[in-house]
Amino acid sequence: xxxxxxxxxxxxxxxxxxxxxxxxxxxxxxxxxxxxxxxxxxxxxxxxxxxxxxxxxxxxxxxxxxxxxxxxxxxxxxxxxxxxxxxxxxxxxxxxxxxxxxxxxxxxxxxxxxxxxxxxxxxxxxxxxxxxxxxxxxxxxxxxxxxxxxxxxxxxxxxxxxxxxxxxxxxxxxxxxxxxxxxxxxxxxxxxxxxxxxxxxxxxxxxxxxxxxxxxxxxxxxxxxxxxxxxxxxxxxxxxxxxxxxxxxxxxxxxxxxxxxxxxxxxxxxxxxxxxxxxxxxxxxxxxxxxxxxxxxxxxxxxxxx
Amino acid sequence: xxxxxxxxxxxxxxxxxxxxxxxxxxxxxxxxxxxxxxxxxxxxxxxxxxxxxxxxxxxxxxxxxxxxxxxxxxxxxxxxxxxxxxxxxxxxxxxxxxxxxxxxxxxxxxxxxxxxxxxxxxxxxxxxxxxxxxxxxxxxxxxxxxxxxxxxxxxxxxxxxxxxxxxxxxxxxxxxxxxxxxxxxxxxxxxxxxxxxxxxxxxxxxxxxxxxxxxxxxxxxxxxxxxxxxxxxxxxxxxxxxxxxxxxx
Ligand SMILES: Nc1ncnc2c1ncn2[C@@H]1O[C@H](COP(=O)(O)OP(=O)(O)O)[C@@H](O)[C@H]1O
Ligand SMILES: [Mg+2]
Numbered sequence: 001x002x003x004x005x006x007x008x009x010x011x012x013x014x015x016x017x018x019x020x021x022x023x024x025x026x027x028x029x030x031x032x033x034x035x036x037x038x039x040x041x042x043x044x045x046x047x048x049x050x051x052x053x054x055x056x057x058x059x060x061x062x063x064x065x066x067x068x069x070x071x072x073x074x075x076x077x078x079x080x081x082x083x084x085x086x087x088x089x090x091x092x093x094x095x096x097x098x099x100x101x102x103x104x105x106x107x108x109x110x111x112x113x114x115x116x117x118x119x120x121x122x123x124x125x126x127x128x129x130x131x132x133x134x135x136x137x138x139x140x141x142x143x144x145x146x147x148x149x150x151x152x153x154x155x156x157x158x159x160x161x162x163x164x165x166x167x168x169x170x171x172x173x174x175x176x177x178x179x180x181x182x183x184x185x186x187x188x189x190x191x192x193x194x195x196x197x198x199x200x201x202x203x204x205x206x207x208x209x210x211x212x213x214x215x216x217x218x219x220x221x222x223x224x225x226x227x228x229x230x231x232x233x234x235x236x237x238x239x240x241x242x243x244x245x246x247x248x249x250x251x252x253x254x255x256x257x258x259x260x261x262x263x264x265x266x267x268x269x270x271x272x273x274x275x276x277x278x279x280x281x282x283x284x285x286x287x288x289x290x291x292x293x294x295x296x297x298x299x300x301x302x303x304x305x306x
Numbered sequence: 307x308x309x310x311x312x313x314x315x316x317x318x319x320x321x322x323x324x325x326x327x328x329x330x331x332x333x334x335x336x337x338x339x340x341x342x343x344x345x346x347x348x349x350x351x352x353x354x355x356x357x358x359x360x361x362x363x364x365x366x367x368x369x370x371x372x373x374x375x376x377x378x379x380x381x382x383x384x385x386x387x388x389x390x391x392x393x394x395x396x397x398x399x400x401x402x403x404x405x406x407x408x409x410x411x412x413x414x415x416x417x418x419x420x421x422x423x424x425x426x427x428x429x430x431x432x433x434x435x436x437x438x439x440x441x442x443x444x445x446x447x448x449x450x451x452x453x454x455x456x457x458x459x460x461x462x463x464x465x466x467x468x469x470x471x472x473x474x475x476x477x478x479x480x481x482x483x484x485x486x487x488x489x490x491x492x493x494x495x496x497x498x499x500x501x502x503x504x505x506x507x508x509x510x511x512x513x514x515x516x517x518x519x520x521x522x523x524x525x526x527x528x529x530x531x532x533x534x535x536x537x538x539x540x541x542x543x544x545x546x547x548x549x550x551x552x553x554x555x
């Protein structure tokens with residue numbers, strides 16, 4: 001398999017050939033493509049079994065086009081450790097589209113250790129899309145510690161709906177200062193004997209900070225899924241919402257643990273969690289249009305994870 | 307010719323009799339109405355014909371095109387050409403109108419059909435195709451999309467459970483046009499309704515009360531009875547049968 005195949009799987013061929021689009025491409029522990037643009041500096045260094053990446057977005061820099069990052073592995077086996085340090089400085093704006101592509105994986109472990117600071121009034125959105133092999137031989141372990149300064153906005157979307165999950169263990173923690181806004185979403189499609197563990201935690205420490213944690217998980221076949229959503233509110237006028245939906249089919253098992261921790265009388269945090277099989281009325285309505293039960297379930301799950 | 311026959315149909319739920327010896331023979335290619343007060347069993351009859359969960363365990367026979375379909379599930383019945391439009395259609399998080407309509411057609415991907423059926427309901431495809439069939443749609447919009455999906459499917463027999471409820475007056479004509487369109491495509495339409503205006507769309511009507519069919523005839527006759535006797539009637543009691551075979555309440 002060639003590196004171009006990764007681009008193709010991630011559908012980023014055009015983006016990586018556009019000189020105005022910043023990108024960083026890592027195959028296993030090698031940096032295979034890099035493009036910097038004004039306002040953004042990327043310093044990537046190869047380390048044992050991985051790459052150490054430092055990203056700085058200059059103060060007030062507005063990066064117009066989404067930056068592309070690709071962490072992948074063309075090989076069937078191996079370890080990939082990514083250490084990521086992101087410094088999104090005050091007043092800047094950036095969006096990153098990250099593809100984690102492991103199309104051949106039989107026995108692969110991908111670790112991500114991220115430290116992210118989003119400065120005052122800065123805006124950062126990060127979409128991480130996983131494209132996995134259908135074999136399920138993957139272990140994906142992303143950890144992130146995020147700090148949002150005053151009025152910062154951070155939006156994180158994690159998507160693992162193509163190929164088999166394998167083993168997933170997400171742990172994201174975010175501290176939110178005054179008037180900052182956190183939106184964290186994870187969508188994961190579990191099949192066969194996939195093992196899914198997701199922990200998303202937001203700590204609303206500053207007055208007026210807001211946070212929304214959203215999780216959508218399908219647990220089909222023998223999938224085991226656990227979702228822990230933690231939101232704690234320490235200051236006045238903080239607002240938070242946790243929204244977790246898990247659909248279980250077949251022999252799937254799922255747990256949802258919403259932890260809402262409020263330490264101030266002027267704070268307000270809500271949560272909703274729903275675990276169950278596909279809604280019967282939704283399903284029968286599709287079956288009444290000619291779909292089989294299986295096709296109906298697929299369509300409902302596809303919508304939920306879109 | 308009769309296309310669907312319901313024979314001696316009884317349905318019990320939680321020890322309560324919901325349908326009581328229903329016998330109806332629906333004619334092919336005709337709009338036939340089922341009228342009756344709230345709780346009469348109209349929806350239950352439709353759900354039994356469609357074979358929904360909880361409505362499968364009936365006594366009696368449901369015969370479609372000469373075949374007893376009691377043992378078929380919803381998919382199997384819809385593959386024979388039967389479909390149902392819900393009074394309160396389900397909502398789907400994230401499912402696009404495009405995909406919802408497309409699911410109703412046999413074609414893998416056919417946007418032309420989806421656009422066409424939305425336009426028939428007076429809905430701009432560019433505005434609606436990429437919206438989700440979720441709670442952001444108004445009740446009326448959702449109902450029109452329900453009708454659109456039936457037009458896309460072109461069933462041979464369609465049960466419409468109160469297709470006019472929640473529809474504003476300006477859209478009502480679109481619903482009636484859709485019923486005409488289905489009939490032009492040789493569909494048999496079973497129209498469940500409360501409204502006298504909608505009843506006019508039918509050629510023939512069955513009057514249900516207390517789980518039974520108590521009268522049938524051209525809509526003029528049944529319509530009159532419904533207006534005079536059922537609408538003012540506050541009770542759900544089954545009317546007394548008179549010696550001439552007619553009922554009074
Ligand atoms: N799931 C159910 N379990 C028990 N009783 C039901 C159920 N659904 C409907 N019923 C009862 O069956 C009767 C007929 O209801 P329905 O078919 O909805 O009437 P209609 O559509 O004519 O208003 C009502 O008395 C209703 O309360
Ligand atoms: Mg009803």
